[in-house]
Amino acid sequence: xxxxxxxxxxxxxxxxxxxxxxxxxxxxxxxxxxxxxxxxxxxxxxxxxxxxxxxxxxxxxxxxxxxxxxxxxxxxxxxxxxxxxxxxxxxxxxxxxxxxxxxxxxxxxxxxxxxxxxxxxxxxxxxxxxxxxxxxxxxxxxxxxxxxxxxxxxxxxxxxxxxxxxxxxxxxxxxxxxxxxxxxxxxxxxxxxxxxxxxxxxxxxxxxxxxxxxxxxxxxxxxxxxxxxxxxxxxxxxxxxxxxxxxxxxxxxxxxxxxxxxxxxxxxxxxxxxxxxxxxxxxxxxxxxxxxxxxxxxxxxxxxxxxxxxxxxxxxxxxxxxxxxxxxxxxxxxxxxxxxxxxxxxxxxxxxxxxxxxxxxxxxxxxxxxxxxxxxxxxxxxxxxxxxxxxxxxxxxxxxxxxxxxxxxxxxx
Amino acid sequence: xxxxxxxxxxxxxxxxxxxxxxxxxxxxxxxxxxxxxxxxxxxxxxxxxxxxxxxxxxxxxxxxxxxxxxxxxxxxxxxxxxxxxxxxxxxxxxxxxxxxxxxxxxxxxxxxxxxxxxxxxxxxxxxxxxxxxxxxxxxxxxxxxxxxxxxxxxxxxx
Amino acid sequence: xxxxxxxxxxxxxxxxxxxxxxxxxxxxxxxxxxxxxxxxxxxxxxxxxxxxxxxxxxxxxxxxxxxxxxxxxxxxxxxxxxxxxxxxxxxxxxxxxxxxxxxxxxxxxxxxxxxxxxxxxxxxxxxxxxxxxxxxxxxxxxxxxxxxxxxxxxxxxxxxxxxxxxxxxxxxxxxxxxxxxxxxxxxxxxxxxxxxxxxxxxxxxxxxxxxxxxxxxxxxxxxxxxxxxxxxxxxxxxxxxxxxxxxxxxxxxxxxxxxxxxxxxxxxxxxxxxxxxxxxxxxxxxxxxxxxxxxxxxxxxxxxxxxxxxxxxxxxxxxxxx
Numbered sequence: 001x002x003x004x005x006x007x008x009x010x011x012x013x014x015x016x017x018x019x020x021x022x023x024x025x026x027x028x029x030x031x032x033x034x035x036x037x038x039x040x041x042x043x044x045x046x047x048x049x050x051x052x053x054x055x056x057x058x059x060x061x062x063x064x065x066x067x068x069x070x071x072x073x074x075x076x077x078x079x080x081x082x083x084x085x086x087x088x089x090x091x092x093x094x095x096x097x098x099x100x101x102x103x104x105x106x107x108x109x110x111x112x113x114x115x116x117x118x119x120x121x122x123x124x125x126x127x128x129x130x131x132x133x134x135x136x137x138x139x140x141x142x143x144x145x146x147x148x149x150x151x152x153x154x155x156x157x158x159x160x161x162x163x164x165x166x167x168x169x170x171x172x173x174x175x176x177x178x179x180x181x182x183x184x185x186x187x188x189x190x191x192x193x194x195x196x197x198x199x200x201x202x203x204x205x206x207x208x209x210x211x212x213x214x215x216x217x218x219x220x221x222x223x224x225x226x227x228x229x230x231x232x233x234x235x236x237x238x239x240x241x242x243x244x245x246x247x248x249x250x251x252x253x254x255x256x257x258x259x260x261x262x263x264x265x266x267x268x269x270x271x272x273x274x275x276x277x278x279x280x281x282x283x284x285x286x287x288x289x290x291x292x293x294x295x296x297x298x299x300x301x302x303x304x305x306x307x308x309x310x311x312x313x314x315x316x317x318x319x320x321x322x323x324x325x326x327x328x329x330x331x332x333x334x335x336x337x338x339x340x341x342x343x344x345x346x347x348x349x350x351x352x353x354x355x356x357x358x359x360x361x362x363x364x365x366x367x368x369x370x371x372x373x374x375x376x377x378x379x380x381x382x383x384x385x386x387x388x389x390x391x392x393x394x395x396x397x398x399x400x401x402x403x404x405x406x407x408x409x410x411x412x413x
Numbered sequence: 414x415x416x417x418x419x420x421x422x423x424x425x426x427x428x429x430x431x432x433x434x435x436x437x438x439x440x441x442x443x444x445x446x447x448x449x450x451x452x453x454x455x456x457x458x459x460x461x462x463x464x465x466x467x468x469x470x471x472x473x474x475x476x477x478x479x480x481x482x483x484x485x486x487x488x489x490x491x492x493x494x495x496x497x498x499x500x501x502x503x504x505x506x507x508x509x510x511x512x513x514x515x516x517x518x519x520x521x522x523x524x525x526x527x528x529x530x531x532x533x534x535x536x537x538x539x540x541x542x543x544x545x546x547x548x549x550x551x552x553x554x555x556x557x558x559x560x561x562x563x564x565x566x567x568x569x570x571x
Numbered sequence: 572x573x574x575x576x577x578x579x580x581x582x583x584x585x586x587x588x589x590x591x592x593x594x595x596x597x598x599x600x601x602x603x604x605x606x607x608x609x610x611x612x613x614x615x616x617x618x619x620x621x622x623x624x625x626x627x628x629x630x631x632x633x634x635x636x637x638x639x640x641x642x643x644x645x646x647x648x649x650x651x652x653x654x655x656x657x658x659x660x661x662x663x664x665x666x667x668x669x670x671x672x673x674x675x676x677x678x679x680x681x682x683x684x685x686x687x688x689x690x691x692x693x694x695x696x697x698x699x700x701x702x703x704x705x706x707x708x709x710x711x712x713x714x715x716x717x718x719x720x721x722x723x724x725x726x727x728x729x730x731x732x733x734x735x736x737x738x739x740x741x742x743x744x745x746x747x748x749x750x751x752x753x754x755x756x757x758x759x760x761x762x763x764x765x766x767x768x769x770x771x772x773x774x775x776x777x778x779x780x781x782x783x784x785x786x787x788x789x790x791x792x793x794x795x796x797x798x799x800x801x802x803x804x805x806x807x808x809x810x811x812x813x814x815x816x817x818x819x820x821x822x823x824x825x826x827x828x829x830x831x832x833x834x835x836x837x838x839x840x841x842x843x844x845x846x847x848x849x850x851x852x853x854x855x856x857x858x859x860x861x862x863x864x865x866x867x868x869x870x871x872x873x874x875x876x877x878x879x880x881x882x883x884x885x886x887x888x889x890x891x892x893x
Contacts, residue, residue, distance in 0.1 A: 061762035068683065068759045071747035099879055101886030132745015132760070132768035144725040144742040150861050151748045152724035153868065191883065199875045203868055210864040214722055214752045214857055217849060229864050360751075520640065520785060523800035523808045530795025534648065537794065541650070541703055554652060554793075 019176065022397060041386045048383020051376050055129060063376040069361055072130075074353075074373050078381055079126025081352040084208055085232070086345065087119025088240030089247070090165050091201040094194040096277075105270055107263045110172050110401045111251065112244050114392070117165035120158060122388050129380065150210045157204035164200065168193045175405040176398060183408070205236040212355060220359040222301055222310040225292035228355075234285045239348045241278040242341035245271050249338050255396050260403035268334035275337035279325035282344060286318045306362065313354060317347030442466055450511060451529050455559040475535050476507040510535070639734035640780060641802035641834040642789060643809055644708055646846070647819055648796040651678065651694055651706040658791030659690050662776060681847065684710060686761040689773040690788060695846045705839070707846045708788070708797070711736065711757045711773040712826060713834035718857030719749035719758060727770075734802065734834045735775035743769060752857060754830055754849055775834070802834060809838050831856030 021029045055063045066073050093112030096102045128134040140146065140155040167189060174183035209232025212219050225231070252259060252267055293299060301307045321344035328336030357371055364370070396402060442463055449457025469475065510531050518527035526534065540557065555561060657672040659665070666687050670677055678694035685691075690710035697704050713736045720728035720736065727743040730736050738758075745768055750758045759771045776786035784790075789799040798805060806827060813820045825843050826836035829852040837843070844850035853860075 057765055059763050059765040059768060064762070066747075066760075066762055068685065068750065069756060071750040071760065095879075099883045099886070101883075101890065132747070133743070134745075136742075136744035139742060139744050140724040144727070146724045146726035148721045148858055148861075148865070149724040149748065150864065151722065151746060153865070155724055195876060195879045195883075198879055199871060202871055202875065206864070210861060211748070211751075213860045213864060214718060214748075215754075216853065216860060217754060217851065218751070226863075229867075517790065518785070518795075518799070520800045523643070523798050523804045524811075526795040526798070529793055533794045537648070537650065 019398065041390055044379070044383045044386045048379050048381075048386070051380050051383070052129060054376075055380070056134075060130075060132065063374070063380060065370070065372070065374055065377075067370060069364055070357075070370055072356060072360075073371070074357065074377060074381055075126050075130040077353050077357040078349075079130075079384070080123050081208060081356040082349045083119050083123050083126070085205060085236040085239040085348050085352065086243045087116045087123070088201060088205060088236040089113070089119075089243045090116025090168065090240075091194070091197045092237060092240035093244060094168065094190075095198055098191055098194045099198070102273075104266070105273070107266060108244055108248060108270060108274075110169070111248060112240070113165060113168045114172070114395060114401055115243060115247050116240070117162070117169050118388060118392055118395075120162045120165060122384065124158060124162065125384060129384075150207050150214070154204055154207050154211070157200050157207070161197065161200045161204065164193050164197045168197065172399045172401055175400050175408050178407070201236070202233060206230065206233040208232050208352075209355070212360075215360075218361050218363075219355065220306055220362045221296060221298050222293065222306060223355050223359045225295060227288065227292050227295065231285070231288055231292065234281060234288060235348055235351065238278045238281040238285065238344060241274050241281070242344045242348075245274050245278070245338060245341035246345060249341075251396060251402055255393070255402060258397055258402050262404070263402050269332075271334040271337050272329055272332050275325050275334075275340060276329045278341065278344065279322055279329055282318060282322040282325065286314065286322060289314050289318065306359070309354075313347065313350055317343065317350055321347060448532065451516060452562075455554075455561055458558050472507055474538070478508060636730070636732045636734065637803075639732060639802055639834065640775075640800060641713075641734055641805050641836060642775075642786070643798045643800075643805040644835065644837045645796050645798070645812070646705055646707060646837055646839040648794045649692070649706040649708065650794055651675070651692060651704070652793065653677075653692055654791050654793060655708060655788035655797065656688065656690055656692060658787040659773075660688070662779075662787035663689060663774070665689070682709075684757060684759050684772065686759045686763070686771045689771065693847070695841070697841065705841055705846060707837075707848070709755075709757075710788075710835065711775075712755055713773075713775055714830055714856070715832040715834070716830075716856030716858055718752040718754060718830065721856075721858035721861065722748045722752035724748065731777060733775070733777060733780050735777040735780065736834075737774060737777055738770050738772060740767075740769040745769075754852055754857065756849075802836075805836060809836060813838060828854045830854070 017026070024032065051063055060066055064073050064075065089112035093105065093109045097105050097109045124137075128137060131137065136143075138159075140152050141159055146152045167186065170186040171183050171190075174180075174186055206229035209228035209230075212224065212228055213226070216224060248267055248271065252264060256264070293302070302311060321340045324340035324343060325337055328334070328338075328340055361367060400408075444461075444463040446460045446462050447457045448460050465475070466472075511528055514526060514528040514531040516528050518525070518530065536558075555564075653672045660668070660672070668688065678692075681693050682688075682691040690708060692706050692708050695705045695707060713730075713734055715730070717728060717730060717736045719738075720726075720730060723743075724746060725742045725744060727739045728736055728749065729739065745760075747760060749770065750760060757772055761768050761771060776784070779786060785799045786797075789797040798808065800808075806824060809824045809827075813822055813824075819840060820838050821840065821842055823843065824836050824838055825848055826833035831854070837848070839846065
């Protein structure tokens with residue numbers, strides 16, 4: 001069945017259904033769609049999408065508890081602040097393979113770039129839902145510049161980087177639709193796009209941390225540091241590596257038939273290799289967090305309730321994953337490395353949620369009551385996550401990401 | 414004869430002292446003043462001046478032309494003219510509030526409150542405890558001094 | 572690789588390049604000699620650093636708009652009559668509040684400016700005398716170098732020559748970063764509106780002031796709590812009052828230096844932190860907090876291509892020799 005996808009049909013309509021329905025007749029395709037996962041996904045979409053409609057019809061107050069003290073809630077806390085470091089997969093893998101020359105990870109590059117591209121695309125979708133006037137989202141790029149603002153930099157970079165990642169992924173799309181000449185051009189620009197991507201990523205990954213430099217009194221001192229931009233950038237590196245491990249694990253388990261032997265056979269050793277890199281960066285990050293506390297001499301705060309929360313985040317979700325990864329690497333066990341990767345990812349999500357929501361305005365009265373999102377907002381986020389997964393799966397099913405297109409044998413960039 | 418002289422002298426002294434004590438140079442002490450120059454939301458306020466005079470320690474508690482921390486400079490009111498050094502005072506009576514405090518405050522002269530502020534600050538010096546708890550008491554402004562114009566009209570109709 | 576001490580950290584690549592330079596005086600095509608790399612980096616880094624260090628010496632006590640106006644609020648005079656709230660509401664044609672302005676029970680809870688109230692007054696206990704509480708008027712402080720203006724990615728905030736910080740709803744796209752930045756928690760957002768959501772805050776009655784008038788709250792205050800005038804004059808007035816009545820006032824003008832100085836300043840009879848004024852604010856304007864990070868942008872744009880290009884060339888070179 002795998003080979004059927006790449007059979008060239010004569011007529012356009014036949015080719016069209018061939019590409020979209022993966023070579024199955026419509027009735028068979030429709031029947032194949034009914035799986036437990038799809039049913040649950042459909043339910044979530046049916047709850048969430050009308051809620052998004054309500055947001056646009058009635059304003060943000062209808063679906064969030066965003067207030068004058070807490071302007072940002074989980075729509076951005078999850079979609080932008082947690083989502084972007086998890087989308088660092090693109091620049092991390094492209095750097096490893098094309099700039100640092102680790103050729104053997106080639107089978108994972110496209111997966112990384114796709115994960116990253118989708119992550120940024122959905123960050124934009126979360127933004128479109130969250131900002132007050134979504135139809136003006138292009139204003140910082142075209143209408144009125146505010147270059148003193150870190151958010152101005154983030155806006156420009158997300159727009160530019162989205163384009164860069166699309167171009168980096170375009171070879172896969174062009175192979176899928178058999179556009180030979182365009183594909184050749186797309187391959188040529190890979191190295192330039194990679195370098196551009198690293199530059200952009202360095203700046204905007206750190207910018208997501210630097211945003212909070214402007215509010216020194218509002219972020220708890222254990223999370224606020226002059227080094228926040230560095231923390232954000234370094235954590236995005238291991239975030240990207242661990243996300244590649246996580247996504248490749250899920251793909252190898254649930255989309256096995258879409259992957260080729262090269263991908264599947266090499267995945268475990270590659271996972272251990274990625275785990276090694278992630279582990280090093282994780283320990284660097286752990287040390288940086290300690291430096292952050294030392295720099296402001298906040299050791300005494302570790303004895304407070306918030307201090308215990310900090311210790312939970314740093315010890316349980318940064319140090320422990322580092323130890324797990326070390327054990328996994330030492331024993332060359334992909335399984336243990338995967339455990340380490342998932343816990344490290346949980347740590348990144350926790351850290352970004354802490355910085356953007358939980359530890360923000362920690363000193364206001366009723367803090368913990370005011371940051372709880374309403375169920376509506378939670379369902380909106382769940383439905384967008386579902387849509388994200390479904391779109392991701394749709395692409396992985398059809399395009400040569402987990403496998404190579406037989407017409408385009410692997411080329412060394 | 415001596416008794417009569419004593420009585421007359423005593424009387425004269427008494428009249429003189431009471432007159433002098435009760436009056437500013439050049440006129441009598443106003444008994445009740447009606448403060449209406451700013452009247453907009455409220456009716457003009459009747460002010461029991463002579464009652465306050467007997468209660469106050471001295472004129473300068475409210476008429477703070479001299480000897481208080483609130484006046485800014487002598488030259489605000491006086492010209493120093495070398496030719497008539499001793500007689501260079503160009504005003505010689507206690508001024509009413511409106512003589513120095515303009516009807517509305519001017520941004521160019523931040524040290525001089527407007528007339529409304531001056532009235533209230535003078536009253537609040539002593540009455541702040543009752544009126545000053547305006548923030549606590551719903552009656553507040555209208556309890557002691559002010560009658561809203563609509564209310565006056567309503568009462569007139571009755 | 573570790574057993575041969577002559578090999579550099581990047582493997583044979585650099586060493587090969589060096590030898591090539593020595594032999595024929597220039598690097599082979601496709602390889603970079605160590606000398607070339609270091610020269611490029613030094614030039615790029617040096618150029619970028621010179622630009623950065625000039626900023627360190629830049630003046631950061633800006634004195635633009637010398638005639639800008641301000642407001643001095645003498646919190647020892649305020650009696651909590653809420654006439655300022657009413658005047659503001661009427662002057663700006665804001666919606667009628669649910670609770671009328673002479674209702675004093677509102678003081679039982681602390682309020683903040685909202686999408687329909689530019690200013691509110693809160694009550695605080697006076698430790699010295701329970702029937703003379705203190706009141707605090709809360710509104711935009713119209714900072715000298717506003718954090719909201721530094722935060723806005725579309726430049727929706729402007730510091731005017733008259734002193735007011737104005738918000739332009741025609742460019743705002745609702746990111747709400749200004750609300751994160753404001754150290755006084757001032758900007759309110761109209762979340763209820765689907766098509767016209769916007770930031771709502773005090774405007775220092777800019778139109779009135781431009782035409783020679785006075786902000787509505789200052790004009791309406793019966794107790795003379797709020798004085799409007801040139802900021803410099805107000806500071807002198809405040810210092811004078813504090814000096815002449817040391818028992819009445821705390822010796823501090825709130826807003827004189829906080830976050831670079833604000834147009835709206837306060838003097839008080841009890842410590843400011845007891846009236847929910849944000850304490851421990853830095854004296855440098857908020858815009859300075861992110862300048863360091865933003866200055867790194869040209870450095871990264873300059874150095875990273877050279878650094879990455881060097882890595883790329885080094886690894887290609889290494890492959891070429893294998």
